[in-house]
Amino acid sequence: xxxxxxxxxxxxxxxxxxxxxxxxxxxxxxxxxxxxxxxxxxxxxxxxxxxxxxxxxxxxxxxxxxxxxxxxxxxxxxxxxxxxxxxxxxxxxxxxxxxxxxxxxxxxxxxxxxxxxxxxxxxxxxxxxxxxxxxxxxxxxxxxxxxxxxxxxxxxxxxxxxxxxxxxxxxxxxxxxxxxxxxxxxxxxxxxxxxxxxxxxxxxxxxxxxxxxxxxxxxxxxxxxxxxxxxxxxxxxxxxxxxxxxxxxxxxxxxxxxxxxxxxxxxxxxxxxxxxxxxxxxxxxxxxxxxxxxxxxxxxxxxxxxxxxxxxxxxxxxxxxxxxxxxxxxxxxxxxxxxxxxxxxxxxxxxxxxxxxxxxxxxxxxxxxxxxxxxxxxxxxxxxxxxxxxxxxxxxxxxxxxxxxxxxxxxxxxxxxxxxxxxxxxxxxxxxxxxxxxxxxxxxxxxxxxxxxxxxxxxxxxxxxxxxxxxxxxxxxxxxxxxxxxxxxxxxxxxxxxxxxxxxxxxxxxxxxxxxxxxxxxxxxxxxxxxxxxxxxxxxxxxxxxxxxxxxxxxxxxxxxxxxxxxxxxxxxxxxxxxxxxxxxxxxxxxxxxxxxxxxxxxxxxxxxxxxxxxxxxxxxxxxxxxxxxxxxxxxxxxxxxxxxxxxxxxxxxxxxxxxxxxxxxxxxxxxx
Amino acid sequence: xxxxxxxxxxxxxxxxxxxxxxxxxxxxxxxxxxxxxxxxxxxxxxxxxxxxxxxxxxxxxxxxxxxxxxxxxxxxxxxxxxxxxxxxxxxxxxxxxxxxxxxxxxxxxxxxxxxxxxxxxxxxxxxxxxxxxxxxxxxxxxxxxxxxxxxxxxxxxxxxxxxxxxxxxxxxxxxxxxxxxxxxxxxxxxxxxxxxxxxxxxxxxxxxxxxxxxxxxxxxxxxxxxxxxxxxxxxxxxxxxxxxxxxxxxxx
Numbered sequence: 001x002x003x004x005x006x007x008x009x010x011x012x013x014x015x016x017x018x019x020x021x022x023x024x025x026x027x028x029x030x031x032x033x034x035x036x037x038x039x040x041x042x043x044x045x046x047x048x049x050x051x052x053x054x055x056x057x058x059x060x061x062x063x064x065x066x067x068x069x070x071x072x073x074x075x076x077x078x079x080x081x082x083x084x085x086x087x088x089x090x091x092x093x094x095x096x097x098x099x100x101x102x103x104x105x106x107x108x109x110x111x112x113x114x115x116x117x118x119x120x121x122x123x124x125x126x127x128x129x130x131x132x133x134x135x136x137x138x139x140x141x142x143x144x145x146x147x148x149x150x151x152x153x154x155x156x157x158x159x160x161x162x163x164x165x166x167x168x169x170x171x172x173x174x175x176x177x178x179x180x181x182x183x184x185x186x187x188x189x190x191x192x193x194x195x196x197x198x199x200x201x202x203x204x205x206x207x208x209x210x211x212x213x214x215x216x217x218x219x220x221x222x223x224x225x226x227x228x229x230x231x232x233x234x235x236x237x238x239x240x241x242x243x244x245x246x247x248x249x250x251x252x253x254x255x256x257x258x259x260x261x262x263x264x265x266x267x268x269x270x271x272x273x274x275x276x277x278x279x280x281x282x283x284x285x286x287x288x289x290x291x292x293x294x295x296x297x298x299x300x301x302x303x304x305x306x307x308x309x310x311x312x313x314x315x316x317x318x319x320x321x322x323x324x325x326x327x328x329x330x331x332x333x334x335x336x337x338x339x340x341x342x343x344x345x346x347x348x349x350x351x352x353x354x355x356x357x358x359x360x361x362x363x364x365x366x367x368x369x370x371x372x373x374x375x376x377x378x379x380x381x382x383x384x385x386x387x388x389x390x391x392x393x394x395x396x397x398x399x400x401x402x403x404x405x406x407x408x409x410x411x412x413x414x415x416x417x418x419x420x421x422x423x424x425x426x427x428x429x430x431x432x433x434x435x436x437x438x439x440x441x442x443x444x445x446x447x448x449x450x451x452x453x454x455x456x457x458x459x460x461x462x463x464x465x466x467x468x469x470x471x472x473x474x475x476x477x478x479x480x481x482x483x484x485x486x487x488x489x490x491x492x493x494x495x496x497x498x499x500x501x502x503x504x505x506x507x508x509x510x511x512x513x514x515x516x517x518x519x520x521x522x523x524x525x526x527x528x529x530x531x532x533x534x535x536x537x538x539x540x541x542x543x544x545x546x547x548x549x550x551x552x553x554x555x556x557x558x559x560x561x562x563x564x565x566x567x568x569x570x571x572x573x574x575x576x577x578x579x580x581x582x583x584x585x586x587x588x589x590x591x592x593x594x595x596x597x598x599x600x601x602x603x604x605x606x607x608x609x610x611x612x613x614x615x616x617x618x619x620x621x622x623x624x625x626x627x628x629x630x631x632x633x634x635x636x637x638x639x640x641x642x643x644x645x646x647x648x649x650x651x652x653x654x655x656x657x658x659x660x661x662x663x664x665x666x667x668x669x670x671x672x673x
Numbered sequence: 674x675x676x677x678x679x680x681x682x683x684x685x686x687x688x689x690x691x692x693x694x695x696x697x698x699x700x701x702x703x704x705x706x707x708x709x710x711x712x713x714x715x716x717x718x719x720x721x722x723x724x725x726x727x728x729x730x731x732x733x734x735x736x737x738x739x740x741x742x743x744x745x746x747x748x749x750x751x752x753x754x755x756x757x758x759x760x761x762x763x764x765x766x767x768x769x770x771x772x773x774x775x776x777x778x779x780x781x782x783x784x785x786x787x788x789x790x791x792x793x794x795x796x797x798x799x800x801x802x803x804x805x806x807x808x809x810x811x812x813x814x815x816x817x818x819x820x821x822x823x824x825x826x827x828x829x830x831x832x833x834x835x836x837x838x839x840x841x842x843x844x845x846x847x848x849x850x851x852x853x854x855x856x857x858x859x860x861x862x863x864x865x866x867x868x869x870x871x872x873x874x875x876x877x878x879x880x881x882x883x884x885x886x887x888x889x890x891x892x893x894x895x896x897x898x899x900x901x902x903x904x905x906x907x908x909x910x911x912x913x914x915x916x917x918x919x920x921x922x923x924x925x
Binding site for chain 1: 723726728729730747748751752754756758761762763764765766767775776778781807820823827
């Protein structure tokens with residue numbers, strides 16, 4: 001690779017971008033103009049709006065059923081308030097009419113005064129203040145009225161106490177004084193820390209996306225890609241040159257954003273007179289944020305460059321960028337959520353880690369170890385993504401992708417292939433949505449009957465219908481073939497090592513992403529035998545999912561993906577199986593289980609073996625949870641205590657031996673792609 | 674000089690079928706010679722040109738260009754090659770001079786030489802008036818001139834033209850044709866692809882007729898006439914296509 005050429009490409013790309021109005025506006029002008037406009041405009045609008053609200057007339061109706069000195073004083077006090085207009089009393093008071101008026105904002109507050117007598121014989125005024133929280137004017141009036149009534153109450157109590165010669169000060173037994181120890185900088189950092197990560201991440205990705213799509217997909221669209229490919233520059237030089245361009249522009253965007261934000265906030269605070277009290281924005285924190293943004297910028301740039309390389313034109317690049325941008329927006333919002341603290345688990349989730357880390361840095365309250373984990377894990381992803389970009393750029397089928405993808409029409413005149421990848425993916429998504437929308441609500445109504453309905457109607461039935469409608473050979477498609485009985489024995493032998501490995505695996509995950517107590521409780525409840533007895537549980541939670549889910553994943557889907565090879569087919573079907581459980585905590589263990597069952601189904605060329613393994617796994621879970629106290633070894637597995645990690649070694653060796661035996665037993669079965 | 678040896682390119686289609694876009698193509702183009710690849714649309718001309726310019730990797734076979742193997746030494750091949758096609762784009766936000774300079778630098782032309790070389794080319798192609806205008810503002814003819822300048826800025830010994838006149842008006846096309854002749858008199862090796870028989874007839878020293886990825890015939894215009902007894906290149910082309918069909922039918 002020639003660095004001089006990379007630099008030539010880099011310089012040309014920058015020059016080219018600087019002449020593009022769209023890029024200049026989104027990357028350079030927008031950050032400079034946005035904050036002053038947004039913050040100053042917004043804050044002045046807010047204060048002006050509040051002022052306007054204060055001056056507006058508010059209509060209040062007082063329905064006084066008591067009419068003594070105290071109750072009348074309420075109305076008298078309200079009349080003194082500027083902008084309060086007390087409505088004339090009506091002849092016949094109908095509450096519902098007034099509540100309607102309140103709802104349509106014709107009046108802002110309705111006060112209904114009744115009285116009662118307390119157990120010790122004192123008169124109590126029961127003042128109901130009706131207002132409309134969804135209306136600013138009504139809320140403001142309510143606030144003022146409550147203050148006034150509290151004052152009146154204070155006076156009344158004073159009068160009563162003085163009548164029996166007690167000083168009112170007797171009531172001041174405890175005086176609460178709020179003392180906020182956070183210095184003003186910290187207060188501001190706290191507020192900024194919530195919004196800054198979100199703004200920075202979004203602005204970085206949106207700026208970089210415009211540039212990245214122009215750099216490769218744009219070249220394809222304008223027909224310049226071939227010109228540059230026949231030049232003396234090699235492809236890696238081109239990729240790196242373009243990559244550096246995106247990074248540079250993104251850094252400039254972030255820098256401008258931070259600078260503009262810093263100036264704007266300083267301006268707002270100096271206007272508010274706080275600068276006099278020594279309030280300073282934490283400049284050092286801003287610098288550190290810029291520094292740690294670098295790995296994130298390089299990661300975004302690499303992903304966006306890959307997308308741009310894959311896309312045929314700018315429009316296509318933009319549509320492929322959408323999920324990335326949308327996902328980033330969602331993940332970056334984590335800084336707004338209270339209670340989310342950066343820990344080992346979050347430090348490994350891209351974007352979430354940066355969002356939380358930037359917030360902590362703004363509070364000068366960050367953990368150095370997590371900072372290194374966040375930066376380090378991002379750099380690892382970065383290397384992966386850059387090498388992907390380079391590979392894509394060197395792949396001519398990607399670079400010259402011209403063939404139109406098949407349209408989404410399935411049931412046309414021709415007989416469609418229900419085993420094509422595209423069809424399987426769409427089918428899976430439809431089933432997933434059905435599971436989410438219907439399955440969940442059935443199960444929340446009544447767990448057991450909900451499970452039965454889900455398994456039969458959402459999982460098994462669609463697959464059977466699909467195979468019937470497409471006139472596929474069900475026996476062949478689902479691999480309903482006989483199995484050598486010894487296989488079942490091997491699967492039973494494998495159950496214990498599989499469970500030990502799964503438990504250790506669960507422990508490892510628990511270290512990084514601690515599972516909540518309530519979640520564990522819910523999982524335990526699921527497999528706890530309910531009133532209908534153990535056999536019913538074994539059927540609904542053990543056997544039925546074994547049959548239905550295996551028909552879908554190891555039957556239909558594994559068959560559809562078999563063109564991709566033995567292991568790829570197993571892994572893809574297993575990952576879909578993992579996603580299907582709609583449970584982040586169980587994603588990995590379930591996927592591993594899926595791989596085990598996929599291996600069984602393909603090696604023995606029979607769905608029956610996979611069904612058996614699946615049912616066995618689920619049934620054992622039921623047995624363990626319900627009968628562990630009777631079997632000492634099981635107790636250890638199920639109890640809160642951790643299994644020693646060295647258990648994994650014999651478990652793995654045993655499982656490996658069983659793997660080998662299954663291969664040997666079924667060696668005459670040839671895998672057909 | 675170009676020596677293509679059994680060049681083959683297979684594309685795997687969506688349905689998994691193999692498509693032989695170029696099938697075992699061997700030919701030679703010498704210094705000071707214009708060789709025309711003639712074939713209908715989809716015959717495999719562009720794929721062949723793209724392999725020779727190292728944009729696509731051959732599935733099998735190779736080509737030697739100025740002594741460099743395009744499989745082992747693609748960068749050296751590109752450095753010795755000027756490539757021009759009818760639809761190659763230019764960077765619309767840059768000026769003509771900036772585009773040409775950019776490519777000159779990528780081709781390792783010395784900085785001191787770039788300026789004089791651009792002046793020389795501007796003279797040759799009559800580009801002085803628009804050298805500092807942005808590409809966006811240029812007419813198709815002007816753009817094509819910039820493309821030509823871009824492709825020969827490094828004075829390559831081999832020129833490849835992939836249907837360079839497609840979609841151009843008659844005046845611009847004429848400019849290109851005269852430029853190709855100039856390349857020949859300068860002693861360059863020229864490979865030119867077209868589906869227009871008349872164009873081939875006019876400029877070729879040798880014609881390679883390709884159809885469905887394979888060579889049907891190779892020779893000069895005069896040799897073709899003698900072999901077939903026909904005078905019109907259209908007829909000669911159809912004659913060769915029919916001949917290969919007959920052979921195919923017999924084989925079946």
